[in-house]
Amino acid sequence: MSNLLSAEQSEYWSELAQTYVWKKKWDNLISGDFHKADVKWFNGAELNITENCLDRHLENRRNKKALIFEPNNPNEPSSFLTYGELHLSVCRFANLLKSKGIKKGDVVCFYMGMTPELMIGILACARIGAIHTVVFGGFSPLSLRGRLEDSKAKLIVTHDGAYRGDKLIQLKAMVDEAIEGLDSVETVLVVKRTNNEINMKGGRDYNYETVIKSAELYCPPTPVEAEHPLFILYTSGSTGKPKGLLHTTAGYMVHVGKSFKDVFQYKENDIFWCTADIGWITGHSYMTYGPLLNGATTVMFEGVPTFPTPARFWEVVEKHKVTHLYTAPTAIRSLEKFGHEIPDKFKMSSLKVLGSVGEPINEEAWHWYHKHVGKEKCPIVDTWWQTETGGILISPMAGLTKLKPAHATLPLPGIEPCLMDENGKEIKDLVASGNLCLKTPWPSLARTIYGDHERFIQTYFSTYPGYYFTGDGAKRDSDGYYRITGRVDDVINVSGHRIGTAEVEDAINEHPSVIESAVVGLPHPIKGQGLYAFVIPVDGVEDSEALEKEIRETVNKIIGPIAKPDLIQVVEGLPKTRSGKIMRRILRKIVENEIESIGDTSTLLNPEIVEKLIAGKKELN
Ligand code: PRX
Numbered sequence: 001m002s003n004l005l006s007a008e009q010s011e012y013w014s015e016l017a018q019t020y021v022w023k024k025k026w027d028n029l030i031s032g033d034f035h036k037a038d039v040k041w042f043n044g045a046e047l048n049i050t051e052n053c054l055d056r057h058l059e060n061r062r063n064k065k066a067l068i069f070e071p072n073n074p075n076e077p078s079s080f081l082t083y084g085e086l087h088l089s090v091c092r093f094a095n096l097l098k099s100k101g102i103k104k105g106d107v108v109c110f111y112m113g114m115t116p117e118l119m120i121g122i123l124a125c126a127r128i129g130a131i132h133t134v135v136f137g138g139f140s141p142l143s144l145r146g147r148l149e150d151s152k153a154k155l156i157v158t159h160d161g162a163y164r165g166d167k168l169i170q171l172k173a174m175v176d177e178a179i180e181g182l183d184s185v186e187t188v189l190v191v192k193r194t195n196n197e198i199n200m201k202g203g204r205d206y207n208y209e210t211v212i213k214s215a216e217l218y219c220p221p222t223p224v225e226a227e228h229p230l231f232i233l234y235t236s237g238s239t240g241k242p243k244g245l246l247h248t249t250a251g252y253m254v255h256v257g258k259s260f261k262d263v264f265q266y267k268e269n270d271i272f273w274c275t276a277d278i279g280w281i282t283g284h285s286y287m288t289y290g291p292l293l294n295g296a297t298t299v300m301f302e303g304v305p306t307f308p309t310p311a312r313f314w315e316v317v318e319k320h321k322v323t324h325l326y327t328a329p330t331a332i333r334s335l336e337k338f339g340h341e342i343p344d345k346f347k348m349s350s351l352k353v354l355g356s357v358g359e360p361i362n363e364e365a366w367h368w369y370h371k372h373v374g375k376e377k378c379p380i381v382d383t384w385w386q387t388e389t390g391g392i393l394i395s396p397m398a399g400l401t402k403l404k405p406a407h408a409t410l411p412l413p414g415i416e417p418c419l420m421d422e423n424g425k426e427i428k429d430l431v432a433s434g435n436l437c438l439k440t441p442w443p444s445l446a447r448t449i450y451g452d453h454e455r456f457i458q459t460y461f462s463t464y465p466g467y468y469f470t471g472d473g474a475k476r477d478s479d480g481y482y483r484i485t486g487r488v489d490d491v492i493n494v495s496g497h498r499i500g501t502a503e504v505e506d507a508i509n510e511h512p513s514v515i516e517s518a519v520v521g522l523p524h525p526i527k528g529q530g531l532y533a534f535v536i537p538v539d540g541v542e543d544s545e546a547l548e549k550e551i552r553e554t555v556n557k558i559i560g561p562i563a564k565p566d567l568i569q570v571v572e573g574l575p576k577t578r579s580g581k582i583m584r585r586i587l588r589k590i591v592e593n594e595i596e597s598i599g600d601t602s603t604l605l606n607p608e609i610v611e612k613l614i615a616g617k618k619e620l621n
Helices: 007-017 049-053 055-061 083-099 116-128 141-151 171-179 208-214 249-264 281-293 312-320 329-336 363-373 453-461 501-509 545-558 584-591 609-615
Strands: 028-031 040-043 065-070 079-082 107-111 131-134 155-159 162-164 167-169 187-191 205-207 229-235 243-248 271-274 297-301 324-327 353-357 380-383 417-420 432-438 468-476 482-487 491-494 497-500 514-524 528-537 567-570
Touching: 007 028, 007 249, 040 249, 049 055, 049 116, 049 249, 049 281, 055 083, 065 083, 065 116, 065 312, 079 083, 083 116, 083 208, 107 116, 107 141, 107 171, 116 131, 116 155, 116 229, 116 281, 131 141, 141 171, 141 229, 141 243, 141 545, 155 171, 171 187, 187 208, 205 208, 229 249, 229 281, 243 249, 243 453, 249 281, 249 353, 249 380, 271 281, 271 312, 281 297, 297 312, 312 324, 329 363, 329 528, 353 363, 363 380, 417 468, 432 482, 453 468, 482 491, 491 514, 491 528, 497 501, 501 514, 501 528, 501 545, 514 584, 528 545, 545 567, 584 609
Parallel strands: 065 297, 107 131, 107 155, 131 229, 155 187, 187 205, 271 297, 271 324, 324 353, 353 380, 528 567
Antiparallel strands: 028 040, 065 079, 162 167, 229 243, 417 432, 432 468, 468 482, 491 497, 514 528
16 A cells, blocks of 8 residues: 555545456555656556446447437438447457557557547557557647657558538648658558548558458457556647657546546436547547446537537537536637527526536636526536546536536545645645645556656656646635636646647747747637737848738647637747746736736846837737
């Protein structure tokens, strides 16, 4: 037993783990500590997560719907797979991967739209002990290439094209561009979706529909060690390149399965709809693994909330009798904009629980969601967690925890959050405000940054030795309820997607007319936060619409559309300390219109620049 966990915590996690299927039980529950960031769980155990997601349900749920697929276009029929069918599809896909030389420990990348093959594919990897890494289709070919270089993926699964609203995204062409000259990628499997014209390279590219035909029907689950990698998922940090967070098998399974059941108070025959893309952690944990571990029916939606009309979400809820809707504040705000009359036309009487994730939910959006979607009868679970944490850590349990709008409320069983003060000490007072940390390990924490354990230690375990630091600030009230206030580092949460300022700055600086840039978060009515870029051009270049457009295009090319700055201000200088460091705090205050709290600027190298920046500030239309 680890001296980090209390006896009760150890008992809690061990008893919980007994509810899963293991090939071999663990010798010891936990080893390691937060100082070395080497915590391992269920040492000595062997299992296969797909046996827990699929095989064990076959006896009683073979004909139950596992996955309901709702296409982008409402005129196209929806479809479903039962547990029996999903099991078969996963086995066949797994055999196909094997036939293409994929073995335990190999990395397989998915760059796809949201269709059942994506979920089948990642489960197929898990079936044979291969490691999946899903790259969101909104990232550019260059971003994809960076992730492929880092993960050394041998095979990519993609679509010919993907539908998103009224757009057709040419995924295969983007893959071609990304892997040009990249030897590590041996095979590309192309799933047909849009029938747009694509190039196929002989000996490398295969039509999924053709090759799957010869795949055998059964694939035995490969037993893997508890700490065998399950997936890598890239996310942005405050500095440098995106980090590949590595999650392992047993710990992830144990917490994700249980947190799904606890938070959503899932009951047999509920229909669970998580609207996230599988390219993000939410789609991994609460569209795929969490529901399937519980034998639930999970809904996968290919499209976007506003296509073809802003009633699309409510139509899907009614059509599939959704009981649980789990979405992001940005989606709620984008629908709120069209007026409550739209959801008011729908009864949505099947709904029992609403969920929110990805960013702080403002009170107005909370009330709108509660009243017009949940008709004042559905609890809202405001779930706080991160790519790193694997599963939800702080959240109400639906119907059990007394709600407070915009509060993530209390930690789940076994989870021990705390707040730290500016001197790095844990705040013992109940009512407090500080940086959010976790005091003790939990099983689904990521184990490392793929290929860079030192960065893992530096990022999460060095600020407060002995604690996991989340990067978020939070407040705790007299009920012990947590309210997450947002990131305290240089990460910006745009529409619930994490964007590192350094990454965007590096991209902007690639533009030949740019000398230097600084990006900060901009309060945004729909996205929560947007991106505001201050840009210093080379001598002689003036601010112009053309320049702004080019800068956005540069970012689009290097990172993808999600990182394009909302506002760009061309400036002659940035506020700097005498040692040359950009004073981001001042830039943030300017962008947030908090001029009076900028404070003393006299120690700056160039105090005169502040007034100029304020005078030239851009506003959202
Ligand atoms: O700032 C917090 C915010 O999203 C960050 C994690 O982002 P990501 O790894 O992309 O995972 C998003 C989905 C879990 C956190 O550091 N965040 C997430 N959930 C909430 C939240 N902020 C406030 N309230 C939440 N419920």
